[in-house]
Amino acid sequence: MTIAAPEHDVHDSGEQQVRRRELAAFLRSRRERVTPEQVGLPRGPRRRTPGLRREEVAQLSAVGVTWYTWIEQARAAHVSAQVLDAVARALLMDPAERAHLFALARAADPRTEAECTVAARSAVKIVERLAPYPASLQNARYDILHANRPFAQVFGDPAELPPADRNCLWLLTTSARWQRDFLDRDEMLRDLIAKYRAGMAEHMAEPVWKQRLDRLLAVSEEFRELWERHEVAPMSPHVKRYRHPVVGLIRLEHRTMWLAPQAPAQRVVAYVPADEESEERLERLAELAGEQGTA
Structure with missing residues (x-):
């Protein structure tokens, strides 16, 4: 079955487009920094992609490969907090990276501990x-x-x-x-x-x-x-x-x-x-x- 690409709202603002592109670039950069060994995957002899492949991130986060690809291509207009949470875990994001991810997507982090209660x-x-x-x-x-x-x-x-x-x-x-x-x-x-x-x-x-x-x-x-x-x-x-x-x-x-x-x-x-x-x-x-x- 072929899944149609998402259509962006004609009223999408320039800011929304910038946010989608920044989110896509940020995810690509995190994906390229995580090695297969860090997430328990075999490297294999013919790997040329730095870090993880898109399909591997999709597998680890239980997100469809097509949907994750659209996110990295800045084609997904709205990404749910559940998907962001799963992807953040799959890419081993630290608290600062996780907060940046949710801020780019303009989504609320569902994790109870998302907001720090420790005084600097x-x-x-x-x-x-x-x-x-x-x-x-x-x-x-x-x-x-x-x-x-x-x-x-x-x-x-x-x-x-x-x-x-x-x-x-x-x-x-x-x-x-x-x-x-x-x-x-x-x-x-x-x-x-x-x-x-x-x-x-x-x-x-x-x-x-x-x-x-x-x-x-x-x-x-x-x-x-x-x-x-x-x-x-x-x-x-x-x-x-x-x-x-x-x-x-x-x-x-x-x-x-x-x-x-x-x-x-x-x-x-x-x-x-x-x-x-x-x-x-x-x-x-x-x-x-x-x-x-x-x-």
């Missing part, structure tokens, strides 16, 4: 250098990957929580301390849920995003009601009020700095005093911490 050492240094201002390192799901000492003093130390609970959305929904001390908590929760929904649109196929959502939906009727509103919101600076049990009211402006435009997306969130009184109270907290450290 350089990012940790940035967060620590922001003291006496509270600061944290977060990923796109609002998981807190690292927090400096001022953050722990104002909001509580995430390191004391189970890893699954070190998430701003979870804490705003379930933490008695955050519900008590965050004077704008209701507004913050509604805003953060809207931002999570907007961010999730780019990660619908990633199980870890759905797992986070399902956990919140299961424990909080308030969260379920807000989620059903289908509100979305962009990232933007804003001032919020916090009532600290020792130094009193602190008004902080949230400032976000993305560390990289591509996945795994991580950002430094700094909490900058919105007025002189708030700055003085943060400095007082730092002094108290110093006194406790020398006691």
Whole structure:
């Protein structure tokens, strides 16, 4: 049976065509770097192709030879995440290569571990250098990957929580301390849920995003009601009020700095005093911490 070649949409943009060509070239380059011995195939005496043949990649990834050939010829308009996952495994791609593959195809990586939850050492240094201002390192799901000492003093130390609970959305929904001390908590929760929904649109196929959502939906009727509103919101600076049990009211402006435009997306969130009184109270907290450290 003859399979007809895929027809590209006449409205395909120049960017889409460039992406298909880049994807094709990237796959060819990875295929040529993998030897038959690395994937348990015999080399054979008459092999002239560097690396693997197309039909061998198709066999290893359980993808049709014709379809894989079209991908490498930039003739496949849409490549599924399942095919990309299988091909990435067959070509022994490392995490950086895998992320690049999915980015070129504009597909969400279905692997749960696709988004890194480990804080880079350089990012940790940035967060620590922001003291006496509270600061944290977060990923796109609002998981807190690292927090400096001022953050722990104002909001509580995430390191004391189970890893699954070190998430701003979870804490705003379930933490008695955050519900008590965050004077704008209701507004913050509604805003953060809207931002999570907007961010999730780019990660619908990633199980870890759905797992986070399902956990919140299961424990909080308030969260379920807000989620059903289908509100979305962009990232933007804003001032919020916090009532600290020792130094009193602190008004902080949230400032976000993305560390990289591509996945795994991580950002430094700094909490900058919105007025002189708030700055003085943060400095007082730092002094108290110093006194406790020398006691």
